[in-house]
Amino acid sequence: MNNKIINWFRYASPQSFYPLAGRMVPWFWALTAAFGVVGLYISFFVAPTDAQQGEGYRIIFIHVPASWMSMFIYCVMAAWAGLGLIFNTRLSGMMASALAPTGALMAFLSLWTGALWGKPMWGAWWVWDARLTSELILFFLYIGFIALQSAIDDPRRADKAGAILALVGVVNIPIIYFSVKWWNTLHQGSTINLTKAPSMAQTMLWGMLLMALCFWMYSIAVALMRARAIILERETHTEWVKQLVEVKS
Amino acid sequence: MKSMLAIIRRDLLLAMRRKSEVLTALFFFMIVVSLFPLGIGPEPALLRKIAPGVLWVAALLATMLGLQRMFAPDHADGTLEQMALSPTPLGLLVGGKIAAHWLVSGLPLVLLAPVLGLQFDLDAGALGVLVVTLLVGTPLLSLIGAIGAALTLGIRGGGVLLSLLVLPLYVPALIFGAGAVDAHISGLGAGGHLSLLAALLALAVFFAPWATTAALRIALE
Amino acid sequence: MLTATGLTCVRGERRLFSGLDLAVAPGEWLHVQGENGAGKTSLLRMLTGLAHAEAGEIRWNGESIRVLAEDYRRDMLFLGHHGALKEELTPLENLGLAAALDGAELAEKDALDVLRRFGLRGREELPVRFLSAGQKRRVLLARLVTRKAKLWVLDEPFTALDVKAVDMLAGLIGEHLSDGGMAVLTSHQAMPIAGCKVVKL
DSSP states (O other): OOHHHHHHHHTTTTTHHHHHHHHHHHOOOOOOOOHHHHHHHHIIIIIBTTTBBBBBGGGGHHHHHHHHHHHHHHOOOOOHHHHHHHHOHHHHHHHHHHHHHHHHHHHHHHHHHHHHHHHEEEEEOOEEEEOHHHHHHHHHHHHHHHHHHHSSSHHHHHHHHHHHHHHHHHHHHHHHHHHHHHHHHHHTTTOOOOSOOOTTTTTHHHHHHHHHHHHHHHHHHHHHHHHHHHHHHHHTTSHHHHHHHHOOO | OOHHHOOOOOHHHHHTTTTTHHHHHHHHHHHHHHHHHHHOOHHHHHHHHHHHHHHHHHHHHHHHHHTTTTTTHHHHTHHHHHHHHHSSSSHHHHHHHHHIIIIIIIIHHHHHHHHHHHHTTTHHHHHHHHHHHHHHHHHHHHHHHHHHHHHTTTTHHHHHHHHHHHHHTTTHHHHHHHHHHHHTTSSSSSHHHHHHHHHHHHHHHHHHHHHHHHHHHHOOO | EEEEEEEEEEEEEEEEEEEEEEEOOTTTTTEEETTSSSSSSHHHHHHTSSOOSSEEEEETTEHHHHHHHHHHHEEEEEOOSOOOOOOOHHHHHHHHHHHHTOOOOHHHHHHHHHHTTTTOOOOOOOOOOOHHHHHHHHHHHHHHHHEEEOEEEEEEETTOHHHHHHHHHHHHHHHHOOOOOOOOOOSSOOOSSSSSSEEEO
């Protein structure tokens, strides 16, 4: 037990995290590819055509995992940010900054695929569906986080300010979600629901799960790569970075 | 507590000596609200329908105008440093500043709103609900806005960034605030919306000064 | 008694100083010297608790200032580069409000006395923006008297002051020290005040 804690703190220093992340990245890319290939195969060729929605529904295999990831990444980001504020570790802030662009990408992907799906289903690119609307606000929250961090020159201050914003955001996300849902039911009373797939077949569920795992692995791989880049950028003046093979050459 | 009152008094005194800032936000509120009938057309039924949303959105924007000035002058002249170094807990002083901001930029909106509501052909009951929602909602806007103002303190492009950070967080206040008036007009009763809005306010009173204080300490470092 | 051990200051990517030790006992004052950009202001801000040291610890009467927090801030007064004066308010209002923020009482008569002592007679009721730079500085220094702190942390207190005011401030610091007070200040001039210790950055 004790050993474990020490280990964790050892990897909390950028110097020991950097090579570890470097070793982990290829594995996550390999998993991304494996899950992606199987997941896409199931979603496109194995999963049955939907009786009401035709072939167009297959976009949910991208849309749903992207939506899940966009929400999940924000929580992970806020968790890192909280850790950074409590323990004052440098790596936590770097991880939060590394996750933000991927989260924003996922939110954007979710909005985009939502629009693509909406057009054939409801004949409109955008409907004020509760989930789509909260996803849009989540996208704004990501953009705000990234904009705030990039406007502050001192990286330590950027980390801390971003952390507070992320924590405020994570408290607000459920409030925003429920308020939007409440608003939606009052104003439209419509029964269309984007993610409620009609009687999901077993194979569809498998496809979606595999695609979610693929997105998951992709997010981890990209976040680790970005974290490595941030570490190099911020620690250029330290001895250990100067000793790195990739920096020397 | 005495220090908190002192800072409220000081900020009110300062606002009195630079009246133009307060008045600018008020006139902005009036103009924005008056623009909508010009853009949409003077049909009473339509105006009644959009009135709650328009008034609430205009109130959000008018609050945004004053937000950046909440801490910026104190930061620029070193008063904020002295506040952080005062034996009084910074959280109390921040609470005082938020209260003063609401008195200067929130309360006038509440008082002005029924007059503007008349332009939109709202009846007395709806006007009453509108005033109550703004009375509960504008402190919420000041509280949430304070976090954004503290986070963007002394940052280049802080003003635009501030709206980017704060406006998404205003969404629930807007939904429950405007929704309450809407619900009242359509005969559903505004009680549910109002209690949710009040719950949000209670939550913000607890957490916002704390988050603002943390953000200010970071900005001062 | 103010002590600091192993202080390290990093600004951006530059290490300004490291492993700095210092101690100030009652009746002593610390003259922080160094070139522009050596970290004098950064050191002072660390000593007040505004800035965090990258490494090292600062203690007040043997207790960490992070733990003492408000108790430390009650004993300490910091005057920085900025005036911390509200231009729209009069010197009298400024002094009164500064005291109120600290949760202290300041009778108007006392405030008037102090302002007059600092050569601001006749300007007590004039908004600060009509005062000259030196006069603004004097309003600020009046806080040294109205706020009774044991430790003064002063960043360039002699800037913008004329010869007479410099002498007066030096006298004020001397008095404070002989009453068992302490002071830390940065200044480019050498000051003939007893009990001087020097830290070179």
